[in-house]
Amino acid sequence: MAMTKRTVIVGAGIAGLGAAQRLLKAGVSDIIILEAGDRIGGRICSFPYGNGFIDYGAQWIHGEDGNPVYTIAKKHGLLRQPDCQDTILPEMSRHLWREEENDILLTAQGEQMPEEVVHGALQILDDIMRNMKNLTTDNHDFTSVGDYTHRHFVAKIDELDWSEIDKARYLAVYRSLRLVEMIDAGESQNMMDIAGWNQYHTCPGDIYVELANGFSSILQVILNDIPDGTIKLGTPVVKVQLTDGSTEPVTVTTANGAQFQAAHVIITSSLGSLKAASSTMFEPPLPPGKLRAIHRLGFSTMNKIHLQFQEPFWEKNVNGLQFIPEEGAETDLQDENQSMSEIWHKAITGFDVHPAKTGLLVGFLAGKAAEYMETLDDAVVVNACMAKIRQYLKNDTLPEPTKIICSTWHSAPYMMGSYSNIPVSASIDDPSTLAEPVPSEEEPRLMFAGEATHATFYSTSHGALLSGQREADRIIAFLSHQ
Numbered sequence: 001m002a003m004t005k006r007t008v009i010v011g012a013g014i015a016g017l018g019a020a021q022r023l024l025k026a027g028v029s030d031i032i033i034l035e036a037g038d039r040i041g042g043r044i045c046s047f048p049y050g051n052g053f054i055d056y057g058a059q060w061i062h063g064e065d066g067n068p069v070y071t072i073a074k075k076h077g078l079l080r081q082p083d084c085q086d087t088i089l090p091e092m093s094r095h096l097w098r099e100e101e102n103d104i105l106l107t108a109q110g111e112q113m114p115e116e117v118v119h120g121a122l123q124i125l126d127d128i129m130r131n132m133k134n135l136t137t138d139n140h141d142f143t144s145v146g147d148y149t150h151r152h153f154v155a156k157i158d159e160l161d162w163s164e165i166d167k168a169r170y171l172a173v174y175r176s177l178r179l180v181e182m183i184d185a186g187e188s189q190n191m192m193d194i195a196g197w198n199q200y201h202t203c204p205g206d207i208y209v210e211l212a213n214g215f216s217s218i219l220q221v222i223l224n225d226i227p228d229g230t231i232k233l234g235t236p237v238v239k240v241q242l243t244d245g246s247t248e249p250v251t252v253t254t255a256n257g258a259q260f261q262a263a264h265v266i267i268t269s270s271l272g273s274l275k276a277a278s279s280t281m282f283e284p285p286l287p288p289g290k291l292r293a294i295h296r297l298g299f300s301t302m303n304k305i306h307l308q309f310q311e312p313f314w315e316k317n318v319n320g321l322q323f324i325p326e327e328g329a330e331t332d333l334q335d336e337n338q339s340m341s342e343i344w345h346k347a348i349t350g351f352d353v354h355p356a357k358t359g360l361l362v363g364f365l366a367g368k369a370a371e372y373m374e375t376l377d378d379a380v381v382v383n384a385c386m387a388k389i390r391q392y393l394k395n396d397t398l399p400e401p402t403k404i405i406c407s408t409w410h411s412a413p414y415m416m417g418s419y420s421n422i423p424v425s426a427s428i429d430d431p432s433t434l435a436e437p438v439p440s441e442e443e444p445r446l447m448f449a450g451e452a453t454h455a456t457f458y459s460t461s462h463g464a465l466l467s468g469q470r471e472a473d474r475i476i477a478f479l480s481h482q
Helices: 014-025 068-075 115-132 145-157 165-186 194-199 216-223 271-281 288-296 329-334 340-347 370-373 379-393 430-433 461-480
Strands: 003-010 031-034 046-049 052-053 101-105 237-242 250-256 259-267 298-299 302-308 318-323 351-354 360-366 403-406 420-421 445-446
Touching: 003 014, 003 250, 014 031, 014 216, 014 461, 031 101, 068 216, 068 461, 101 351, 115 145, 115 165, 115 194, 145 165, 145 194, 165 318, 165 329, 165 360, 237 271, 259 461, 271 288, 271 298, 288 430, 302 370, 302 379, 318 379, 329 340, 340 360, 340 370, 340 379, 360 370, 379 403, 445 461
Parallel strands: 003 031, 003 259, 101 318, 259 445
Antiparallel strands: 046 052, 237 250, 250 259, 298 420, 302 360, 302 403, 318 351, 351 360
8 A cells, every 4th residue: 555645755865855854844844755875965975084084976065155965964963164265266266276285287298387377377367257147048159168168269369479388388278178167068069059058157255165075965964854764865766656636646665665645746856867768757658848858958977086195295385186188189089989998097086185175186077078987997097196296296106095985976876977967959948848837837736846947047956956945945835836
C-alpha cells in the first residue's frame, strides 16, 4: 500500500532541503525527502581533512548582497573571512587573479607575468564584458560569447601603440582568462550563448567567499529545522505518475518498489540526472517544451585535483600558481579529432594553495577534459600534474605528492556533472520553462527546482536554494486558496 504524504521532495541537495525548511516553517509538516544517494547535500560535499576541510564540490559563495547563502553563513558565523569585500577587481575571471591573495601567473618558460599586465588585461576584458551586456538578440552578428570577446580583445590590442612583446603578453593573459572562464561556465566561451550569459546576474560583493568549516556547514543550519526521519537516504525514484481526480494525484515509486501518494512533488534532481531519466521517469510524459529545455540546456563537469605534499615547496606568501596555456590549447580541447589522452592536461589552469596552508594544492579543470580525467588512474593524473608544475616552475627536483584526491562529478550516478549553462543551442527561456509546474500554474502538482531552473542564478548554490524556496512558496500559496 502506498504511503500518503502532502509533499514529496526528490533530492536532498540544498534546493530540496531549502524547500523542506520553507514548508515546515509555514506549517506544512507532512513531507518526506527521498534522496537517491547515501548522503545529503548533492553537489555540496565537504569532509574533514587534516586541520581543515576539503570541498569536493561547491566551495565558494558567489556574491554577498541579495545572496541567501551568504546571509546564512554570516548570521551563523560560518565565514572564513567575515566581511571580506572584493569590489575593485573586474567581474571577468577573478578566479585567476585575486589582488590581495598573491597568485603567481607563469608562462611555460617559467617567467612570471608582471602584475600590471595581468590587471591591464583583466580591465580590457571587463570593459568588453560590460559592453556585451548592451547587446540584444537582433543587433549583432557574433556567434557566441567567445566570438565576441576574442574579436574585441584582439581589436583592442591591435589599436594600441605597444611593442610586439607587450601585445604578446596581453594576448597570453587573455588565453589564460579564456581557459579559466571554463571553470565558471563548464565549457568554452565559444559554446556559450551571449543572451544567456547576459541573463546571469552577479550578486554584489566578494564572489569568492569561503567558509571556515566547509560548504556543508550551510546545510547543517538548514537541517536544524528539519525533523529526524524526514529524509530517506538510498532511495532512488524511478517513476513519477500524475493522475486526475484525486487529492493526492501524484504517485512516486522508488527503486525498491515503495510508493508514495502525494498532493505535490518537487523534483530537485540535477539536470544531468534529468537528461538521463526524463524520457522514462514521468507518466504521462513531460510537456514537449520542458523536455526540449532539459535537453538543450548545458550541464558540464568541473573537477578538482587535490595534491598533498609533505611540506610546501612554494613561498609562504604565495596563494596560487596559475599557468598561461600554450597557444591553441582551448581550440585543441574543443577539437573532437584530438585524442583526449594527449591533451586533457591542457585544461588544468593552475593550482590554488588550500586555505588551511598545510601543503595542499587544489587544481581545477572543466569540460570534456574533466570527464576524461575521471577515467585515469591516480598515478597518471599525478604524473601529468607534476610534469606541468615542474615545467612552469622550471624545477625538475620538486617532490612528488604524498596523496591525491580527485572529484568525479561526471561519473557520479545521480549527478552526471557539476552545473548548468546556457549554450548557443539553447534558449534563454529554457531555465524558466524547466521551472514551470505541471499540469499548470493554477494546479501545481509536479514541480521542479535546482540551480538549472533559476533564470538568473543558474549554476550557483544560491540559485538552487532560491529555487527550492520558490517551489515551496508555490505550494504554500496553493494551499492558502483551498
